[in-house]
Structure formats: C-alpha cells, structure tokens
Amino acid sequence: MGKATVIPFGPQHPVLPEPLHLDLVVQDEKVVEAIPQIGFVHRGLEKLVETRDYNQFLYVCERICGICAAGHSIGYAETIERLMGVEVPKRAEYLRVIWHELSRVHSHLLWLGLAADAFGFESLFMHAWRLRERVLDIFEKTTGGRVILSVVKVGGVHRDIDDSQMKEIIYVLDGIMDDYRKIMNTLLTDYSVKNRTVGVGTLSHEEALALSMVGPFARASNVNYDVRSLGNGAYGDLSDFQPILDAQGDCYARVKVRCLEVLQSIEIIKELAAKMPAGDISVTVKGSPAEGAEVCNVLEQPRGECYYYARGNGSKNLERMRIRTPTSQNIAGMVSALKGCDLADVNMVILTIDPCISCTER
Amino acid sequence: MAFASKSPWVIHYDASSCNGCDIEVLATLCPGFDGERFGVINTGNPKHADIFLVTGSVNERNISVIKEIYDQMLEPKVVVACGICACSGGIFHDCYNVIGGVDKAIPVDVYAPGCAVRPEAIIDAIVEGVAVLDQKSKALKEQKKGAK
Numbered sequence: 001m002g003k004a005t006v007i008p009f010g011p012q013h014p015v016l017p018e019p020l021h022l023d024l025v026v027q028d029e030k031v032v033e034a035i036p037q038i039g040f041v042h043r044g045l046e047k048l049v050e051t052r053d054y055n056q057f058l059y060v061c062e063r064i065c066g067i068c069a070a071g072h073s074i075g076y077a078e079t080i081e082r083l084m085g086v087e088v089p090k091r092a093e094y095l096r097v098i099w100h101e102l103s104r105v106h107s108h109l110l111w112l113g114l115a116a117d118a119f120g121f122e123s124l125f126m127h128a129w130r131l132r133e134r135v136l137d138i139f140e141k142t143t144g145g146r147v148i149l150s151v152v153k154v155g156g157v158h159r160d161i162d163d164s165q166m167k168e169i170i171y172v173l174d175g176i177m178d179d180y181r182k183i184m185n186t187l188l189t190d191y192s193v194k195n196r197t198v199g200v201g202t203l204s205h206e207e208a209l210a211l212s213m214v215g216p217f218a219r220a221s222n223v224n225y226d227v228r229s230l231g232n233g234a235y236g237d238l239s240d241f242q243p244i245l246d247a248q249g250d251c252y253a254r255v256k257v258r259c260l261e262v263l264q265s266i267e268i269i270k271e272l273a274a275k276m277p278a279g280d281i282s283v284t285v286k287g288s289p290a291e292g293a294e295v296c297n298v299l300e301q302p303r304g305e306c307y308y309y310a311r312g313n314g315s316k317n318l319e320r321m322r323i324r325t326p327t328s329q330n331i332a333g334m335v336s337a338l339k340g341c342d343l344a345d346v347n348m349v350i351l352t353i354d355p356c357i358s359c360t361e362r
Numbered sequence: 363m364a365f366a367s368k369s370p371w372v373i374h375y376d377a378s379s380c381n382g383c384d385i386e387v388l389a390t391l392c393p394g395f396d397g398e399r400f401g402v403i404n405t406g407n408p409k410h411a412d413i414f415l416v417t418g419s420v421n422e423r424n425i426s427v428i429k430e431i432y433d434q435m436l437e438p439k440v441v442v443a444c445g446i447c448a449c450s451g452g453i454f455h456d457c458y459n460v461i462g463g464v465d466k467a468i469p470v471d472v473y474a475p476g477c478a479v480r481p482e483a484i485i486d487a488i489v490e491g492v493a494v495l496d497q498k499s500k501a502l503k504e505q506k507k508g509a510k
Contacts (some may be wrong), residue, residue, distance in 0.1 A: 011427055014406025017384050018376050019424065024392055040424045041378045044457040051456065063453055066382025066478055110385060111390075133394035147382040147478040358381050 038170025215304020369401030379418025383445035438498035469497030
C-alpha cells in the first residue's frame with residue numbers, strides 16, 4: 001500500500017451542481033476515508049420564523065430547496081394545519097399529492113440526467129432533461145411557476161385543476177411514459193452503464209438500518225420504509241401502495257429503485273385523477289397557533305423522509321420550526337459507501353445518493 | 363476577440379442558492395431552451411470560462427470560493443448574477459448568514475432577477491454579457507496598443 005494522500009473534492013466541481021466539499025483520503029486510488037464539509041449554502045432559515053408570520057414563512061419554507069419545493073410547502077402547510085386543528089378539503093389534499101408526485105417525477109428525471117452525466121453519458125443527460133421539461137410545462141400551465149410553484153397555502157391550495165386540464169396532464173404523462181421507458185431501458189440494461197454501477201458503493205441492509213438511511217437510498221438496501229405507505233392525506237385513498245425495494249444495495253440498485261419510482265408516481269397521479277372528489281379547494285384559516293402547542297409531521301420527499309416540527313407561542317410567529325431533511329440523514333451513508341471504492345467511482349456514489357445540499361444546510 | 367463572443371463558455375457556481383436557479387441554469391443549456399445554439403458551453407474549469415454565472419447570495423463560507431473562481435478566470439471576463447438572491451439577497455436578505463448579493467464579493471456586469479430566474483432571462487443575460495465581453499476585449503486591446 002502506498003502513502004495516504006488527501007484529495008480535495010469540490011465545492012466547485014463539474015459533476016456537482018451544488019457545493020459539497022469532501023476530503024478524500026486515498027491510498028493507491030482507493031478511498032480510505034471521506035470527510036465531508038458542509039456550510040457553503042447555510043442561510044439560517046429556521047431563525048426567520050421569528051420575523052415572518054406563519055403564512056409568510058410558507059414561502060420561505062418553499063425556498064429551502066428548489067427541487068423539493070412542492071414537498072416542502074406541502075409539509076409545512078400540513079404541519080401548521082395540524083398545529084391549529086384545521087381540516088383541509090379532500091380535493092385540496094388530492095391536488096397537493098398530484099403536484100407532489102409530479103415534482104417527484106421531475107426530481108428523479110433531473111437526478112437521472114445528472115447521474116448519466118457523472119459517468120459521461122451526456123446524450124442520456126440531455127434526453128432525461130428533455131422529458132423533464134414536459135413536466136415543468138405542466139407545472140407552468142397549472143400553477144404559473146416552473147420551479148417554485150407557490151400554489152399551496154395554509155388551509156388548502158391556491159389554484160384548482162379542472163377536468164380538461166387534468167385530461168391534458170394524463171395525456172402528457174402517457175407521452176412521457178413511452179419515451180421514459182426507452183431511457184430507463186438504456187440505464188438498466190446497457191453494459192457500459194452497468195460497468196459503472198453494478199457492485200459499486202455497496203451499503204448492506206444492516207448498515208443502512210444502523211445509519212438510519214431514508215428514501216430510495218435505504219429502499220435500495222431493502223429497508224421497507226416509505227412515508228407514503230402510512231397513508232397521510234390522499235395517499236390513504238390509494239388502492240394499493242407498495243414501496244419499491246431492492247436487496248443489492250449498490251449503485252445499480254439505487255438507479256433501479258428511482259427509475260421504477262417514476263413509473264409508480266405516474267400511476268399514482270392517474271389513479272388520483274380518476275378518483276378526484278368535487279368541492280372546495282381551501283378553507284379560511286384564522287387566529288394563530290396556541291402557546292406551547294407543538295406538532296411533528298413526516299412527508300416522503302423525492303429524496304426520502306422529511307421531518308417537520310413546529311411549536312407555537314400564541315402569536316402569528318412560531319416559537320420554533322425545525323426541519324430534518326433526507327440528505328442530512330443520507331450523508332452518513334454516503335461516507336460509509338465511499339469507503340473502499342475507487343477514486344473514479346466517487347462521482348457515481350455521490351450522485352446515486354442524490355444529495356440535496358441546500359435542503360441539508362438550509 | 364470575436365471568437366470569445368461568438369462562443370462564450372460559461373462556468374456555473376452555486377453560492378448559497380436554493381437549487382431553483384441552479385437547475386434553471388442547467389435547463390437553459392439543455393433541450394427545450396438549448397443555450398448551446400448560441401455557442402454556449404458549460405465548463406467546470408474557470409480558466410476556460412468567459413462568463414461566470416453565479417446563483418445565490420454570498421456568505422462567510424463561500425465568499426472566498428467565489429473570489430477564487432473569479433481570480434482564476436482570464437481577462438476579459440463577465441459576471442452574471444442569476445436570480446434575485448444573487449442580485450440582492452432576495453427573500454433571504456435578512457438571514458443571519460447572508461451578506462448580500464454577489465456584488466458584495468466581485469464586480470457584477472449583468473443582473474438577471476427572478477425567483478427562480480427563468481431560462482429566457484438567463485439567455486437574455488448571457489447575450490447581454492456577450493456585448494460586455496466584446497467591449498472589455500476592445501478596451502484590453504487598446505490598452506495593449508498603448509503599452510507598445
């Protein structure tokens with residue numbers, strides 16, 4: 001074995017769209033240890049609850065992360081509704097889930113493109129992002145925004161999706177499904193892709209449990225945990241929901257789980273669109289959270305379980321807001337999966353956990 | 363220096379953006395908006411880049427990284443602030459860990475506001491940046507003539 005050398009990775013790096021710094025201790029091209037350093041994106045959002053009232057903070061919360069924006073606004077709104085005992089109309093719950101699942105499709109397609117770019121398959125990257133544009137077009141037509149939707153409010157949603165728009169969404173999603181299967185086929189069966197993913201960065205079932213991994217990263221190591229199966233909101237009305245699992249725990253398994261989740265999300269949207277109840281889309285919320293009232297809430301973000309905690313103090317402002325995001329859990333697993341892998345595979349391992357640094361640091 | 367303005371290479375750095383603007387910068391270069399038809403290529407190396415696209419606001423931790431990337435770029439160079447956070451701090455302007463817009467760290471030539479900034483706005487800003495790049499390279503040439 002040669003002498004150990006430290007190679008800095010990031011914060012500005014071609015494969016990383018976000019600043020994450022890793023000190024890679026390598027010995028003969030093998031990573032012995034990876035030491036992550038974060039703090040480049042920290043803004044201090046949780047402190048802002050002291051100066052923004054609970055309605056204004058929804059829009060701050062949505063901007064925790066531009067990729068999971070729909071998820072964060074829904075998670076925050078649900079938390080405040082529970083804190084104040086507000087009952088949301090059924091139709092609003094359905095609409096929220098439809099936007100949330102659409103954002104999962106867009107997030108997974110985005111990740112799929114970045115992962116393809118990480119091993120140098122640039123045309124696959126472009127094709128994945130071409131499909132993603134169609135999902136963003138749906139967002140633009142139904143909410144007016146492409147990335148930050150600002151469609152959820154405490155007590156419901158701002159905009160309705162009418163029947164003709166819903167038909168169009170289903171039509172577009174069917175078109176995406178056909179093109180997507182071709183991309184998925186390339187990613188899962190092409191030998192050059194498999195060379196880079198099979199057996200790389202393995203994390204065993206026991207390790208995943210011990211490090212409390214969440215989301216597709218954990219499900220690829222056969223951890224049967226998906227917040228959607230708890231049946232919160234409109235998820236409870238699904239006829240059958242089974243988390244997608246894989247037992248291998250390597251990069252290939254993580255790619256596979258996310259690939260199949262896109263199809264699953266499209267099925268969920270179709271099912272909910274068919275069952276959509278009529279009625280109001282929001283209720284008026286008055287008053288403010290009671291002093292000392294506290295509540296916690298979980299939501300399945302595209303990257304895994306996201307935990308929200310809020311405590312009121314009798315005024316319009318919250319006393320405390322705490323968010324534990326999926327990537328802050330998964331970074332421990334990433335460091336563990338990086339140990340012993342080749343230096344050339346570091347890109348792949350980092351990308352397949354789908355890190356979201358701005359969520360993590362807030 | 364017509365070659366640089368016909369095919370400006372861009373480098374992108376996420377200062378402390380929420381990802382919304384970052385993915386819009388990448389979406390600009392992908393099918394749909396296809397920034398590459400203007401000869402724009404995304405590069406990871408500051409020494410190859412002509413235009414520096416910065417998203418997000420500046421904080422204590424990343425100010426040195428932004429300055430470092432800017433210093434490594436060769437003259438003439440143009441800085442484009444993408445998104446309202448990069449322009450002024452935006453919705454996060456009063457957070458304790460936000461110093462302000464990118465102009466607190468390096469000189470900014472073009473501002474492209476929006477939350478998140480729209481790909482059309484980024485393309486407009488790059489086209490505007492190319493004109494600035496041309497001006498700067500002419501000034502640089504004059505300066506060299508003067509030195510002789």
